[in-house]
Amino acid sequence: xxxxxxxxxxxxxxTSFHEMWADLKPIGRDPDSGGYRRYAWTRADQxxxxxxxxxxxxxxxxxxxxxxxNQWAWQGDPLAGDAVVTGSHLDSVPLGGAFDGxxxxxxSFAALDELRHREVEFAKxxxxxxxxxxxxxxxxxxxxxxxxxxxxxxxxxxxxxxxADGVSLxxxxxxxxxxxxxxxxxxxxxxxxxxxxxxxxxxxRALDVTGDPVGIASAIWPHGRWRFDFHGEANHAGxxxxxxxxxxxxxxxxxxxxxxxxxxxAGALATFAKVSVEPNGxxxxxxxxxxxxxxxxxxxxxxxxxxxxxxQAARENAARSGIDLRITRESFTPVVExxxxxxxxxxxxxREEHGDIPVLGTGAGHDAGILSASVPTAMLFVRNPTxxxxxxxxxxxxxxxxxxxxxxxxxxxxxxxx
Ligand SMILES: [Zn+2]
Numbered sequence: 540x541x542x543x544x545x546x547x548x549x550x551x552x553x554t555s556f557h558e559m560w561a562d563l564k565p566i567g568r569d570p571d572s573g574g575y576r577r578y579a580w581t582r583a584d585q586x587x588x589x590x591x592x593x594x595x596x597x598x599x600x601x602x603x604x605x606x607x608x609n610q611w612a613w614q615g616d617p618l619a620g621d622a623v624v625t626g627s628h629l630d631s632v633p634l635g636g637a638f639d640g641x642x643x644x645x646x647s648f649a650a651l652d653e654l655r656h657r658e659v660e661f662a663k664x665x666x667x668x669x670x671x672x673x674x675x676x677x678x679x680x681x682x683x684x685x686x687x688x689x690x691x692x693x694x695x696x697x698x699x700x701x702x703a704d705g706v707s708l709x710x711x712x713x714x715x716x717x718x719x720x721x722x723x724x725x726x727x728x729x730x731x732x733x734x735x736x737x738x739x740x741x742x743x744r745a746l747d748v749t750g751d752p753v754g755i756a757s758a759i760w761p762h763g764r765w766r767f768d769f770h771g772e773a774n775h776a777g778x779x780x781x782x783x784x785x786x787x788x789x790x791x792x793x794x795x796x797x798x799x800x801x802x803x804x805a806g807a808l809a810t811f812a813k814v815s816v817e818p819n820g821x822x823x824x825x826x827x828x829x830x831x832x833x834x835x836x837x838x839x840x841x842x843x844x845x846x847x848x849x850x851q852a853a854r855e856n857a858a859r860s861g862i863d864l865r866i867t868r869e870s871f872t873p874v875v876e877x878x879x880x881x882x883x884x885x886x887x888x889x890r891e892e893h894g895d896i897p898v899l900g901t902g903a904g905h906d907a908g909i910l911s912a913s914v915p916t917a918m919l920f921v922r923n924p925t926x927x928x929x930x931x932x933x934x935x936x937x938x939x940x941x942x943x944x945x946x947x948x949x950x951x952x953x954x955x956x957x
Contacts, residue, residue: 574634574931579672587629615664621733626668636933638740690724737907744926756918762835763871773826797852807836888953
């Protein structure tokens with residue numbers, strides 16, 4: 540990670556942001572790459588959670604851990620209703636960056652500090668959240684905490700989730716000292732929320748192109764994950780004639796190329812980034828290659844077309860090479876249009892201090908997208924000059940982070956203090 544440099548901006552805001560950032564920085568950090576391994580219900584995750592709880596308590600906020608393991612820090616009465624909620628997540632992808640998730644949580648606490656500095660009068664309760672297991676790095680399903688709360692993942696399905704070592708989600712929660720017995724929909728909690736605003740580092744370069752430190756989200760592209768199982772025949776790499784092989788690696792490779800072509804032609808995205816091989820021996824033709832496809836597009840029709848094209852190419856190539864192919868859709872999230880009224884209100888609240896803020900779509904999934912089916916939801920993005928994300932190179936300048944905090948504080952003040 541590139542170190543965050545001291546910045547201009549209101550000194551108290553810079554200081555509170557900087558101190559929290561420095562506190563979180565070492566947790567789950569790989570010393571060689573500078574990337575993070577903050578997987579759900581691991582030691583690093585628990586350390587992040589302890590950090591969150593300490594931040595809540597040091598500000599005199601009411602701390603709650605909900606039935607699904609999401610953390611909440613409340614100013615005002617948690618049961619009063621019509622609450623303004625902000626926050627994000629603290630977990631990471633394998634060797635992820637420092638900003639995806641933590642920027643939103645740290646900015647939420649810093650924005651509250653800024654509002655207290657302004658001595659505003661709160662008319663509504665305000666809560667800061669850390670949603671558990673947003674990235675899905677351990678159990679293969681993203682946004683588990685918010686999906687459970689919103690009823691988009693049933694407790695039964697959550698009980699079936701397993702990590703690479705075969706540990707189930709409930710056992711992992713138990714091992715971390717949390718009671719998994721009540722996981723499931725949490726409509727009463729969601730009913731307390733009047734508006735949810737998630738600040739997040741941009742995962743693209745749109746703001747760098749427009750020259751703006753902060754943007755507002757319009758929509759999250761529909762996206763999903765598909766597993767391709769290519770079954771062939773294990774055999775000796777040194778004695779099996781090419782014509783006699785049923786090599787699933789070949790069909791897998793052709794499918795990777797097809798995915799790239801279909802995505803390019805459609806203006807969409809398709810990525811094979813995770814693969815497992817059996818028996819995974821250097822001199823053995825594989826018996827099974829299992830590849831995971833992640834694909835996203837601006838609209839459902841385009842995404843359907845891309846997936847159909849990739850499936851067709853994979854099936855044709857498999858048939859030609861004697862490969863048995865099975866395709867399983869493991870997860871899918873339809874397009875999320877953020878509520879227009881709240882989006883417009885954010886733009887209005889920010890116009891005076893920040894001018895006209897760009898409104899942009901994103902291909903990345905977020906807890907805000909999950910919650911948008913249940914509560915009015917909006918997102919703010921902070922400029923990422925390289926656009927790189929899910930990598931140790933992920934970065935936002937501290938000036939922009941502080942601009943994000945101020946924008947978030949302005950939004951929260953407008954929503955919670957009128
Ligand atoms: Zn994120």
